[in-house]
Amino acid sequence: RRMRRAPAARGAKKPPPPPPPPPPPPQTLPQHQVVKTRPRC
Numbered sequence: 001r002r003m004r005r006a007p008a009a010r011g012a013k014k015p016p017p018p019p020p021p022p023p024p025p026p027q028t029l030p031q032h033q034v035v036k037t038r039p040r041c
């Protein structure tokens with residue numbers, strides 16, 4: 001168990017990289033507008 005915790009501790013010290021922002025959906029497609037009305041988060 002300690003061997004597994006060693007690499008985990010290193011990752012804990014480093015803050016997780018922020019997720020890349022999703023690309024803006026093209027407004028040319030009406031379907032994307034429907035998705036906008038429903039927040040994914």
